[in-house]
Amino acid sequence: MTAVSSPRQREILMSVTLVATVACIVLAAWEFVVWKFDFPKALLPTPRQCWNAAVLERLALFRATLSTGFAAFSGLLVAVVVGYGLAAVFSQSRSLRLALFPYVILLQTVPIVAIAPLLIVWSGYTFRTVLIVTAIVCLFPIVNSVTGGLLSTQQDTNDLFRLYGAGRWKRLLHLQIPSSVNHLMLGVKTSSGLAVIGAIVAEFFVGNSTSYDGLGTLMTGWANLLKTDALVSAVFASAMLGILLFGTVHLISNVFLRRWTQFATTTS
Amino acid sequence: MAGLETPTAGTVTMDPPVKGDAGGIAFVFQQPSLLPWRTALQNVVLPLDLIGKGSPVSRREIASDLLETVGLKEAATHFPSQLSGGMKMRVSIARALVTDPHVLLLDEPFAALDDMLRNQLGQLLLEIWERRRLTVVMVTHNIAESVLLSQRIAVMREGALASVLENPLPRPRTEDIRTTVEFGDFYGQVSHALRGE
Numbered sequence: 001m002t003a004v005s006s007p008r009q010r011e012i013l014m015s016v017t018l019v020a021t022v023a024c025i026v027l028a029a030w031e032f033v034v035w036k037f038d039f040p041k042a043l044l045p046t047p048r049q050c051w052n053a054a055v056l057e058r059l060a061l062f063r064a065t066l067s068t069g070f071a072a073f074s075g076l077l078v079a080v081v082v083g084y085g086l087a088a089v090f091s092q093s094r095s096l097r098l099a100l101f102p103y104v105i106l107l108q109t110v111p112i113v114a115i116a117p118l119l120i121v122w123s124g125y126t127f128r129t130v131l132i133v134t135a136i137v138c139l140f141p142i143v144n145s146v147t148g149g150l151l152s153t154q155q156d157t158n159d160l161f162r163l164y165g166a167g168r169w170k171r172l173l174h175l176q177i178p179s180s181v182n183h184l185m186l187g188v189k190t191s192s193g194l195a196v197i198g199a200i201v202a203e204f205f206v207g208n209s210t211s212y213d214g215l216g217t218l219m220t221g222w223a224n225l226l227k228t229d230a231l232v233s234a235v236f237a238s239a240m241l242g243i244l245l246f247g248t249v250h251l252i253s254n255v256f257l258r259r260w261t262q263f264a265t266t267t268s
Numbered sequence: 269m270a271g272l273e274t275p276t277a278g279t280v281t282m283d284p285p286v287k288g289d290a291g292g293i294a295f296v297f298q299q300p301s302l303l304p305w306r307t308a309l310q311n312v313v314l315p316l317d318l319i320g321k322g323s324p325v326s327r328r329e330i331a332s333d334l335l336e337t338v339g340l341k342e343a344a345t346h347f348p349s350q351l352s353g354g355m356k357m358r359v360s361i362a363r364a365l366v367t368d369p370h371v372l373l374l375d376e377p378f379a380a381l382d383d384m385l386r387n388q389l390g391q392l393l394l395e396i397w398e399r400r401r402l403t404v405v406m407v408t409h410n411i412a413e414s415v416l417l418s419q420r421i422a423v424m425r426e427g428a429l430a431s432v433l434e435n436p437l438p439r440p441r442t443e444d445i446r447t448t449v450e451f452g453d454f455y456g457q458v459s460h461a462l463r464g465e
Contacts, residue, residue, distance in 0.1 A: 164291060164315045
């Protein structure tokens with residue numbers, strides 16, 4: 001046994017132990033339920049069968065995770081650029097904000113599964129369609145969060161900028177953008193989970209692996225073949241992809257953008 | 269006076285008149301109001317960045333000198349979250365002085381600080397005033413502070429100017445002046461004026 005020294009290390013060890021315990025219990029219960037009720041493999045495979053399927057299909061799974069990951073990441077990136085641009089416009093004009101913000105909400109409330117077929121008509125069975133669907137799903141949390149961030153400057157600081165005759169542009173550059181970074185990263189974290197969902201849903205529609213083989217494509221294929229064990233392994237792969245994307249965003253936020261994210265809440 | 273609000277009545281006259289360009293008037297707020305993503309030095313540079321005066325290098329030099337004036341040379345690369353309340357206020361004062369203003373407005377700048385820091389920063393303000401000879405207008409609720417620092421005290425009561433008192437105390441003033449009879453007398457006068465007697 002290695003000596004656990006700092007309280008932080010102890011805390012990490014404790015949470016890892018707890019999470020692992022829950023996983024063990026769930027897996028054991030799952031194995032037990034399948035054995036007890038004697039479910040056929042096509043209906044509910046055991047964890048071990050799923051693991052074996054994952055090992056068997058590892059190449060297809062790995063490739064699909066990579067392509068879906070790439071789609072989710074690119075879509076998220078597009079959403080950040082477009083969303084930040086929209087938020088910047090909204091922060092500059094109250095009337096534009098009032099006029100356009102409801103439509104951004106509308107875009108959020110229309111189910112993506114309803115828009116996807118339409119997008120296929122316009123954009124075809126291409127990677128571009130997947131990208132657009134993902135970006136639309138990711139857009140709202142970012143626009144909403146960043147608009148709030150750009151507008152949440154303090155009265156004193158506003159006065160200070162006015163006192164030195166700072167125009168719209170300098171205010172945006174030196175005050176609003178730096179103070180919005182924290183809000184941006186919060187929005188991107190929310191959207192990082194949605195990005196994987198968006199990409200997979202898009203792949204369900206864009207479908208056949210001739211033009212694109214992501215996790216969504218694999219899943220529909222395996223579902224049709226009743227390869228339930230492989231299907232479950234794909235579900236886990238997509239969950240891990242979401243965690244990976246979230247972790248990456250978290251890392252970027254805490255390491256590279258530390259100056260703006262760590263202290264932004266304690267403005268003084 | 270800073271031009272942040274439109275007066276409801278009356279006029280503001282400055283003699284000599286402050287030029288129209290920004291930076292002639294500086295303001296120190298109740299809170300330090302520093303930007304948390306900028307270091308102490310970068311916070312002091314900010315007004316020059318906003319006005320667009322001088323090259324980036326010369327801006328840093330001016331700001332660096334001012335940080336030294338307020339006794340924070342070593343803390344130049346620290347972020348506001350790493351500074352104490354008194355240090356933040358010093359940075360805020362240095363930031364106000366960086367444009368070399370003719371008029372410095374202070375709105376209860378030391379209200380949130382403890383007595384020790386209040387006195388220290390008061391002395392700092394006196395030093396700066398004696399060296400730079402700028403016009404300082406300071407709003408305070410602390411009579412002792414006003415008596416110690418001022419040349420002239422305008423007493424406000426119920427939102428209107430009640431009286432203007434000339435401060436008879438000699439300069440330079442140090443902490444010791446608080447124990448003199450003159451200090452006590454004038455303190456009494458201001459106190460009376462404040463109560464409307």
